[in-house]
Amino acid sequence: MPAEAKPDTPARARPDTAARPASAPLTERQEARRRRILAATAQLAGRGGFDAVQMREVAEASQVALGTLYRYFPSKIHLLVATMQDQLEHLHATLRRRPPSGDSAAERVAETLMRAFRALQREPQLADAMVRALTFADRSVSPEVDQVSRQTTAIILDAMGRERPTPEQLSAVRVIEHTWHSALITWLSGRASIAQVKVDIETACRLIELTDDES
Amino acid sequence: MPAEAKPDTPARARPDTAARPASAPLTERQEARRRRILAATAQLAGRGGFDAVQMREVAEASQVALGTLYRYFPSKIHLLVATMQDQLEHLHATLRRRPPSGDSAAERVAETLMRAFRALQREPQLADAMVRALTFADRSVSPEVDQVSRQTTAIILDAMGRERPTPEQLSAVRVIEHTWHSALITWLSGRASIAQVKVDIETACRLIELTDDES
DNA sequence: ATCAAGTCTGAAACTTGTTCTAGATTAGCG
DNA sequence: CGCTAATCTAGAACAAGTTTCAGACTTGAT
Numbered sequence: 001m002p003a004e005a006k007p008d009t010p011a012r013a014r015p016d017t018a019a020r021p022a023s024a025p026l027t028e029r030q031e032a033r034r035r036r037i038l039a040a041t042a043q044l045a046g047r048g049g050f051d052a053v054q055m056r057e058v059a060e061a062s063q064v065a066l067g068t069l070y071r072y073f074p075s076k077i078h079l080l081v082a083t084m085q086d087q088l089e090h091l092h093a094t095l096r097r098r099p100p101s102g103d104s105a106a107e108r109v110a111e112t113l114m115r116a117f118r119a120l121q122r123e124p125q126l127a128d129a130m131v132r133a134l135t136f137a138d139r140s141v142s143p144e145v146d147q148v149s150r151q152t153t154a155i156i157l158d159a160m161g162r163e164r165p166t167p168e169q170l171s172a173v174r175v176i177e178h179t180w181h182s183a184l185i186t187w188l189s190g191r192a193s194i195a196q197v198k199v200d201i202e203t204a205c206r207l208i209e210l211t212d213d214e215s
Numbered sequence: 216m217p218a219e220a221k222p223d224t225p226a227r228a229r230p231d232t233a234a235r236p237a238s239a240p241l242t243e244r245q246e247a248r249r250r251r252i253l254a255a256t257a258q259l260a261g262r263g264g265f266d267a268v269q270m271r272e273v274a275e276a277s278q279v280a281l282g283t284l285y286r287y288f289p290s291k292i293h294l295l296v297a298t299m300q301d302q303l304e305h306l307h308a309t310l311r312r313r314p315p316s317g318d319s320a321a322e323r324v325a326e327t328l329m330r331a332f333r334a335l336q337r338e339p340q341l342a343d344a345m346v347r348a349l350t351f352a353d354r355s356v357s358p359e360v361d362q363v364s365r366q367t368t369a370i371i372l373d374a375m376g377r378e379r380p381t382p383e384q385l386s387a388v389r390v391i392e393h394t395w396h397s398a399l400i401t402w403l404s405g406r407a408s409i410a411q412v413k414v415d416i417e418t419a420c421r422l423i424e425l426t427d428d429e430s
Numbered sequence: 431a432t433c434a435a436g437t438c439t440g441a442a443a444c445t446t447g448t449t450c451t452a453g454a455t456t457a458g459c460g
Numbered sequence: 461c462g463c464t465a466a467t468c469t470a471g472a473a474c475a476a477g478t479t480t481c482a483g484a485c486t487t488g489a490t
Contacts, residue, residue, distance in 0.1 A: 029486080030437090050353075055477060064441040067480085076477065135350040138265075139405045147407055171418040175394050178415065182393035190354045191361055200393065204387040207422065242457075270447060280469040282450085291447065429464090 295348030
């Protein structure tokens with residue numbers, strides 16, 4: 001990553017991502033551009049992974065000038081994190097449609113995460129690009145990464161029939177999320193098998209049982 | 216990261232890192248070069264973090280040609296991961312000198328990790344560089360990353376008075392390690408407080424109690 | 431319809447990781 | 461010592477992320 005992270009945010013009026021729809025209404029054509037960009041990104045990432053997402057190519061594939069691409073997404077990392085947000089929304093919607101079936105909260109969470117994991121396995125290169133971006137992100141991407149994190153938390157809480165989780169349960173969820181991310185990385189870099197990821201997730205999910213008296 | 220990851224390892228006789236001392240004996244001057252490189256890297260990373268470790272600067276600071284630097288460490292990531300190995304060895308040695316004092320295995324592990332965490336806090340920029348490299352590493356760095364992982368596992372097992380850990384305990388250790396890495400990342404990117412990291416680590420360590428009947 | 435402000439485009443320039451090359455140096459060996 | 465292969469050096473060259481800029485196009489308000 002060549003240039004230094006920008007030390008200040010010069011209040012440049014950029015469309016920004018969909019993080020907070022309040023920042024700028026975005027005209028229809030702008031919305032379309034944004035969508036084209038994300039689609040092109042996902043496609044390029046789908047083959048090749050992280051390295052195949054080249055800003056010039058994304059710009060060309062989405063029929064947008066390089067400068068415009070950078071106005072929408074101030075760095076490659078921002079772009080990929082936004083792609084992840086996008087995909088997570090899909091996933092969450094899908095999961096809502098068919099909720100997990102396990103008996104205990106721990107089982108349901110593990111089941112949900114394994115389902116998400118299988119979805120990622122179908123597009124390992126895309127997963128690689130998104131996850132690498134997520135963990136490589138520096139402070140300048142914090143808001144966006146945080147949003148991804150909140151979305152993930154929401155998915156997990158949905159899976160345990162939540163209803164006002166206790167602080168202890170929230171702690172457990174945090175550890176599960178840590179495990180999820182980190183296990184994903186070890187799998188993507190070929191240092192852990194799918195089976196190993198499964199075990200790790202299930203192990204982490206046991207923490208839920210510890211604090212749980214069956215909803 | 217411009218160039219594609221090299222798909223093949225062309226058996227080029229490179230000094231490689233100290234991973235396995237068997238690969239190439241390394242003359243005295245070579246050992247000295249390697250050491251200078253790692254020292255320069257740690258220093259540059261100490262200010263500035265990941266971005267401040269620029270290959271040309273590392274080469275200059277360690278009085279080595281750029282090409283030579285690349286012969287010793289085939290990429291910036293390799294270089295930083297090797298730096299991490301180096302630091303971890305120091306840490307492990309230090310920890311051995313004063314073992315943790317907690318009563319239960321879980322307490323001792325948490326104590327150990329928090330001690331390591333405090334060490335990292337003293338050099339947050341260095342920590343940033345090393346951890347980012349670690350999680351960004353792709354398959355071409357797997358052996359080295361794996362070595363770091365083994366070292367970390369060893370530290371944790373040391374902390375729980377180990378003695379042939381059960382498979383369940385090993386699973387718990389894996390989750391703890393995942394949590395450790397991921398929590399570190401969230402702290403480094405400013406998305407979690409020190410207190411939060413502490414809680415997360417302690418929560419993960421509870422998994423040890425689950426499988427433990429006090430050694 | 432018209433004007434000002436904000437956007438988008440195309441292209442070049444800049445930065446930093448990585449590779450390559452030709453010529454010194456060094457190491458090990460007979 | 462003198463040779464040969466490996467290693468090291470200096471420096472150019474290349475790749476991809478990022479920045480910049482001048483000019484064309486849109487948009488929104490009047």
